[in-house]
Amino acid sequence: xxxxxxxxxxxxxxxxxxxxxxxxxxxxxxxxxxxxxxxxxxxxxxxxxxxxxxxxxxxxxxxxxxxxxxxxxxxxxxxxxxxxxxxxxxxxxxxxxxxxxxxxxxxxxxxxxxxxxxxxxxxxxxxxxxxxxxxxxxxxxxxxxxxxxxxxxxxxxxxxxxxxxxxxxxxxxxxxxxxxxxxxxxxxxxxxxxxxxxxxxxxxxxxxxxxxxxxxxxxxxxxxxxxxxxxxxxxxxxxxxxxxxxxxxxxxxxxxxxxxxxxxxxxxxxxxxxxxxxxxxxxxxxxxxxxxxxxxxxxxxxxxxxxxxxxxxxxxxxxxxxxxxxxxxxxxxxxxxxxxxxxxxxxxxxxxxxxxxxxxxxxxxx
Numbered sequence: 001x002x003x004x005x006x007x008x009x010x011x012x013x014x015x016x017x018x019x020x021x022x023x024x025x026x027x028x029x030x031x032x033x034x035x036x037x038x039x040x041x042x043x044x045x046x047x048x049x050x051x052x053x054x055x056x057x058x059x060x061x062x063x064x065x066x067x068x069x070x071x072x073x074x075x076x077x078x079x080x081x082x083x084x085x086x087x088x089x090x091x092x093x094x095x096x097x098x099x100x101x102x103x104x105x106x107x108x109x110x111x112x113x114x115x116x117x118x119x120x121x122x123x124x125x126x127x128x129x130x131x132x133x134x135x136x137x138x139x140x141x142x143x144x145x146x147x148x149x150x151x152x153x154x155x156x157x158x159x160x161x162x163x164x165x166x167x168x169x170x171x172x173x174x175x176x177x178x179x180x181x182x183x184x185x186x187x188x189x190x191x192x193x194x195x196x197x198x199x200x201x202x203x204x205x206x207x208x209x210x211x212x213x214x215x216x217x218x219x220x221x222x223x224x225x226x227x228x229x230x231x232x233x234x235x236x237x238x239x240x241x242x243x244x245x246x247x248x249x250x251x252x253x254x255x256x257x258x259x260x261x262x263x264x265x266x267x268x269x270x271x272x273x274x275x276x277x278x279x280x281x282x283x284x285x286x287x288x289x290x291x292x293x294x295x296x297x298x299x300x301x302x303x304x305x306x307x308x309x310x311x312x313x314x315x316x317x318x319x320x321x322x323x324x325x326x327x328x329x330x331x332x333x334x335x336x337x338x339x340x341x342x343x344x345x346x347x348x349x350x351x352x353x354x355x356x357x358x359x360x361x362x363x364x365x366x
Contacts, residue, residue: 004177006144006170007074010100011036013148014072016183019098020046021071023060025053025079028112029168030102033074054079058086061097066219068210070152074100078109080119081126087161088127089221091245094159094197094208096188098151101163102171105326105351114351115168117275117326123163124304130242132249134256135163135304137274141175147301153186154256158248159205165303167326169276169353197241198226204248249305258301259310263289267296269363270318272311272335274300277324277354284359295363300331308338315339320366322346324354 004012011033014022022037034050041048047069051057057073064071075083080101090097101123105116123135134154136147148164155162191207196217199206206226209215218228223238231237249256262282264270273281278299285297298314300307315321315335320342323332329345336343346362348354 001176001178003174004141004145005032005172005174006138006141006166007032007102007172008036009141009144009177010074010148010164010166011040012177012179013145014098014152015040015044016145016179016185017149017152018070018185018187019072019152020044021061021064021069022046022073023049023051023057023064023071024073024075025051025057027054027076027079029104029171030074030076030100032171033100033102054082055086058083058090058099062086062090062093062095065095065097066211068212070096070156072098072100072152074102076102076104077106077116077119080122084122084126087133088129088131090161091127091131091133092129092221093219094206094245095161095219096155096159096208097161098148098155099161099163100148101165103165103167105349111351113168115276115326115353116349116351117167117277118330118349120165120303120327120330123165130246132246133161133163133304134158134249135165135302137165137301137303138170139275139278139299140170141173141177143301144170145177145179149183153184156186156188157205158203158252158256159188159208160249163304165275167275173276195226197224197228198244203252204244253305256302256305257307257310259307260299260301262297262299264296264298264314264317266294267317268294268319269366270314270321271295271297271359271363272300272314272321272323272331273297274303274331277326280354280356281324281359283356284363287356287360288363293363303331306334311335312338315341320344322363322366324348324359326354
């Protein structure tokens with residue numbers, strides 16, 4: 001057992017997954033993750049670079065991935081905004097990488113040392129065009145380790161940028177963390193001579209060579225055919241490419257999405273929560289259960305692709321859903337797309353975590 005902050009645990013999860021390249025720029029409240037990677041990468045013969053800004057950081061990560069490294073960066077709100085164009089490039093070029101976003105209270109510089117969850121929609125829609133990413137939401141230091149490791153595996157398996165959408169409260173939370181001596185690690189598949197940007201297979205994920213292995217390799221953010229050659233005036237090539245990079249995630253979402261149920265069997269009211277807020281939500285749900293109220297909780301461990309089928313099923317079973325968030329209702333708005341029952345948003349944007357008493361009071365009123 002180890003006693004680690006969430007930021008430190010995320011760094012350990014990355015090392016366990018085989019991450020050997022980190023490029024980043026220090027930004028509160030994610031800086032401890034970067035500091036830990038600076039120390040640990042020396043010990044495992046990896047490469048650490050402090051870049052001049054977040055744009056350079058994510059671009060270095062994408063380049064390192066094509067050079068054969070498992071690569072990551074970490075940031076917070078303003079840096080996450082700067083990375084969006086390159087994240088879109090990573091999705092379109094099918095470049096595996098991991099970005100850890102330790103969210104703080106925004107917009108803009110906002111409260112740099114305070115907590116928030118305002119980047120959830122940006123994680124999915126921050127870049128332009130139609131594409132998919134994978135975004136996970138940890139609620140403990142242990143899950144900062146586990147879900148960072150899982151983010152690397154999913155990123156390699158589906159050739160897509162994977163995001164760990166934590167928040168300041170989790171990043172700075174210090175708890176015991178169990179680090180297994182052996183973990184399951186996924187490595188990207190290779191097939192010499194095969195097209196790196198097209199495939200007919202069921203999973204929609206083509207093999208990925210490295211630079212320097214003798215393959216004819218062109219990596220462009222413009223529309224490209226299966227071998228990376230630009231086809232910007234070909235509507236069929238563009239439609240095929242955009243369709244596949246979306247389908248490879250959406251068609252496999254049942255293998256990607258993870259949720260947890262608590263006390264939902266006979267619940268009339270459900271709390272849907274994620275991140276640190278799910279911890280206080282579970283406390284409130286258990287307290288009200290002791291008072292005889294039929295209430296349960298659904299925790300979203302995966303935010304993108306959104307667990308629409310699970311939410312739809314929940315909406316058929318309960319009378320109302322309460323969604324507590326440290327933003328102005330970003331996930332609540334998404335839930336409303338998939339249910340016909342009442343959806344109540346409990347928003348808090350003051351830079352503080354939502355207290356159990358606040359949740360209990362709100363739940364008693366409804």
